[in-house]
Amino acid sequence: MGTTPRTPNEERTRKRRERILDAAFHVFSRAGYRDAAVDDIAREADTSKGGIYFHFPTKESIFVELLDSTADRLISRVERAVEAETEPVARASAAIEAVLGIFSGHRSMARLLLIDGLGSGAMFRVETLRLHDRFSGLIASYLDGAVSEGAIPPLETRIAGAIWFGAIHELVVRWLVADHPAPLEEAFPTLRVLLLRSVGVPAERIASIAGAGTR
Amino acid sequence: MGTTPRTPNEERTRKRRERILDAAFHVFSRAGYRDAAVDDIAREADTSKGGIYFHFPTKESIFVELLDSTADRLISRVERAVEAETEPVARASAAIEAVLGIFSGHRSMARLLLIDGLGSGAMFRVETLRLHDRFSGLIASYLDGAVSEGAIPPLETRIAGAIWFGAIHELVVRWLVADHPAPLEEAFPTLRVLLLRSVGVPAERIASIAGAGTR
DNA sequence: CCATACCGACCGACTGGTCGGTTGGTTCAT
DNA sequence: ATGAACCAACCGACCAGTCGGTCGGTATGG
Secondary structure: OOOOOOOHHHHHHHHHHHHHHHHHHHHHHHHHHOOOOOOOOOOHHHOOHHHHHHHHHOOOHHHHHHHHHHHHHHHHHHHHHHHOOOOOOHEEEEEEEEHHHHHHHHHHHHHHHHHHHHHHHHHHHHHHHHHHHHHHHHHHHHHHHHHOOOOOOOOHHHHHHHHHHHHHHHHHHHHHHHOOOHHHHHHHHHHHHHHHHHHHHHHHHHHHHHHHHHO | OOOOOOOOOHHHHHHHHHHHHHHHHHHHHHHOOOOOOOOOHHHHOOOOHHHHHHOOOOHHHHHHHHHHHHHHHHHHHHHHHOOOOOOHHHHHHHHHHHHHHHHHHHHHHHHHHHHHHOOOOOHHHHHHHHHHHHHHHHHHHHHHHHOOOOOOOOOHHHHHHHHHHHHHHHHHHHHHHHOOOOHHHHHHHHHHHHHHHHHOOOHHHHHHHHHHHOO
């Protein structure tokens, strides 16, 4: 699509942008949006503030682009993991596991996505909530599938999606802020059981999926 | 206890502090911590910046004191609501309802407690997480009670507490940020069913409590 | 009853520093 | 040589915290 480097110059520009975004990612996830100075990003990207403002109109635009592309990547990875399963409850379970696994392997990504978004200003709150919506919408769609296949009783899947997301969010945030790394996957079995039970998956079914999912 | 006003001067000082805290509460919950200038608080409290710095050492100290006292009040209100019930599952249900009800009636309190805390800086993240801990610890203790009375099967109540808190948190944050007020209590029935199911409360018991709780 | 001294509470101008964004000039590939 | 890419220096706004000074009330003592 738009990724074809017509001239070497365009390629160079693309590389530079990428480098700035990478640096911004690191600085933001280390210091948070407010405390990250554009000069810091410039230093980390081996460029200058002016150089950055040639490629991006505002500091905010860097952050938004970073949030969006990161969320895109994350969601597509979850979707890919879920495609491996066919049965709706197993899909939901796979989604939970995928999210925890990805975050577990990318602490700073998690930090950026889940904590810094709410960082400051109405602007960001809206942006971050859009992100929450994408996730919980994804979950809700799996739950809708499970309902229509009769795997679980009918329920307000929008609310359930939000609840699932909130539960996962809280566990990840705790893991992020805790000093002791305390492996995130450790909480997965309990989380899976609670979430599946919450939407009315029968106990036997949970047990059977548990066998496939945990090891 | 310490509330005896020895001299009229002490009383006056106490009043002044209180007035500053009230103003800070309003300004913080309107603008967020970072965007709230101490001058703004001074204006709202009908005093001056110097006046504020006579009573408080730093801007941060105002915020922390505000967070703590607000959380204290909130938690004690929840505990009082829960004391009315004796049966452990009903207690948990009452706790959920109480939290939603209180937040519903105090939007700005909720905003301050749940959103602005994560606002900025590691300092605050720690402070806010302490608050999350208090809540989810409270929930965990109710769940422990339910487990020991045999009302629900054994489970990792710490994790379950975090999950419950995360679920509630997410719903409240959505309600806070949404433009349309969309009554918070509306989500309560779904939330209660999902949370109670998640910890293994039998369906009949949930139904019986539902009758007592919703109207 | 008044005058002097004193003090806690309070004020607002100022300081020091930070940081987003701009600008005018320079480098470099083509 | 020409324009895209880049840079260092700079600007202006903002803001937490400080400081010298004011003021209303209270205590003292004559």
